[in-house]
Amino acid sequence: MNKEEYIATAEESLFHVYNRFPVVFEKGNGVHIYDTDGKEYLDFASGIGVMAFGYNDGEYKQALMDQIDKITHTSNLYYHPPMISAAKKLCQVSGMDKVFFTNSGAEAIEGAIKTAKKYAYLRDGFAGHEIIAMEHSFHGRTVGSLSVTGTEHYREPFLPLMDGVRFANFNDLDSVKAQITDKTCAIIMETVQGEGGLYPAEADFLQGVRDLCDAHDILLILDEIQCGMGRTGYMFAWQKYGVKPDIMTCAKALGAGVPVGAFALTDRVAEHSLVPGDHGTTYGGNPLVCAAVDKTLDMMENRHITDHVKELTPYFEKALDGLVAKYDFMTGRRGMGLMQGIVIDARIPVGSIVTKALEAGLIVLSAGGNVLRLLPPLVIEKEDIDHMVEILTGVCDIIS
Structure with missing residues (x-):
């Protein structure tokens, strides 16, 4: 089935209590996830903070397969x-x-x-x-x-x-x-x-x-x-x-x-x-x-995950602060570690940023009505943050 057929079939059977985005995700690897059309997305939502190690981690996967046996x-x-x-x-x-x-x-x-x-x-x-x-x-x-x-x-x-x-x-x-x-x-x-x-x-x-x-x-x-x-x-x-x-x-x-x-x-x-x-x-x-x-x-x-998060946090915060300084509709940043939010001025619906970012291959979330929420996998590296900023900059340039 193609994407439209998947979505149509889903809406026939699933109770409509989610306003889902028109994307059908099929697989993931590392900090990226792929839809049924083969498009790659950089994941800065991690399934709302679930996928700590990203996708398709061999050690984690083997532990579950061993237990299934x-x-x-x-x-x-x-x-x-x-x-x-x-x-x-x-x-x-x-x-x-x-x-x-x-x-x-x-x-x-x-x-x-x-x-x-x-x-x-x-x-x-x-x-x-x-x-x-x-x-x-x-x-x-x-x-x-x-x-x-x-x-x-x-x-x-x-x-x-x-x-x-x-x-x-x-x-x-x-x-x-x-x-x-x-x-x-x-x-x-x-x-x-x-x-x-x-x-x-x-x-x-x-x-x-x-x-x-x-x-x-x-x-x-x-x-x-x-x-x-x-x-x-x-x-x-x-x-x-x-x-x-x-x-x-x-x-x-x-x-x-x-x-x-x-x-x-x-x-x-x-x-x-x-x-x-x-x-x-x-x-x-x-x-x-x-x-x-x-x-x-x-x-x-x-894997010393907490040390990795502490090491990466200043780089992450600086990158987000740079976006806030660049765009006047971004009015502040707050959060802790790899749980960060950018406050968006009321004249720009945060949902529009989330949607356009998804179209550009970046998964982000919203929170509190006017906050762009970022919850990446805990295994991201600096280059992933740089890539996120690149995509989000392109989106914000269009919006502004």
């Missing part, structure tokens, strides 16, 4: 080696004590919410506790994760959602203090807001929230689904600040291409929250995805 599913009624190894390594690199594997980031958020509510229930002897979340945050599309997502237009069609959620302003400690009540059981936030517009937490704010949690026996939940797994130059962004959460969620690059997430927690929380029968998943943590997690964590360490 053994077993892909057992259910969580039994142990299996990939889960045991992956859990141990994730605890080691995160500094957390216990892990629960899920199928996605949204499910990790669900598990974190349930854990916090059960912790407070056991502590106080009653239900009905509240959670403080951040405005402009994004935590997922399920009812629970949507309830703590701080963008009203995502929530409005699905009201009523989960009760007992209060919203504070990100990087505004007084706003958080004002939302605390005797029912507050958790404060949840992204360490670096992604969908909300690439806003890193300010150090004083994050430490201040940690101090509030300690003072009131409130659990701090840090969402590292997009900003974790080496993207900021640290395995998890909170490690840059030295502010450890009670519960941490991760997904996306955790499996570098397979659907897997996790929430990790401290021993204190694990010992006083969920018990057998409180939570579960059929597919979560199956042998195939845990083999991917296990290999991903090995490759992160052996």
Whole structure:
């Protein structure tokens, strides 16, 4: 089939809840991806932060093929080696004590919410506790994760959602203090807001929230689904600040291409929250995805990915700052590591830049309504950044 036939067939069968671009991707190699017409694209989106090592990595691919030859599913009624190894390594690199594997980031958020509510229930002897979340945050599309997502237009069609959620302003400690009540059981936030517009937490704010949690026996939940797994130059962004959460969620690059997430927690929380029968998943943590997690964590360490990101970040930031200086409709840059955004003036729809870049062979994203978001594979090199700038410059010259 040609591209048009693929798309027509897809629209006959797929529920139309995505406004997909008119491209049919077929294969990838390194930091490039190819459509069914054979056109090459430089990928600065990495499947929304998933493909940490790019495409067709031989070592990663072999690990999955080896596991397929053994077993892909057992259910969580039994142990299996990939889960045991992956859990141990994730605890080691995160500094957390216990892990629960899920199928996605949204499910990790669900598990974190349930854990916090059960912790407070056991502590106080009653239900009905509240959670403080951040405005402009994004935590997922399920009812629970949507309830703590701080963008009203995502929530409005699905009201009523989960009760007992209060919203504070990100990087505004007084706003958080004002939302605390005797029912507050958790404060949840992204360490670096992604969908909300690439806003890193300010150090004083994050430490201040940690101090509030300690003072009131409130659990701090840090969402590292997009900003974790080496993207900021640290395995998890909170490690840059030295502010450890009670519960941490991760997904996306955790499996570098397979659907897997996790929430990790401290021993204190694990010992006083969920018990057998409180939570579960059929597919979560199956042998195939845990083999991917296990290999991903090995490759992160052996290839010194966080060092590579730290080394490349100044070059990446300088390249983006150069674009901002050149075009008057670009008004600023923000982000951390290889998670960067360029703020676009309201008179230029950011979607038009994303579309024209795709036509020119560059995959980029948008965020926060007016931010051009760049989430390249963590294995990019300086020449890939140069190529990105070259393509984006051509696009911007046309727009301006």
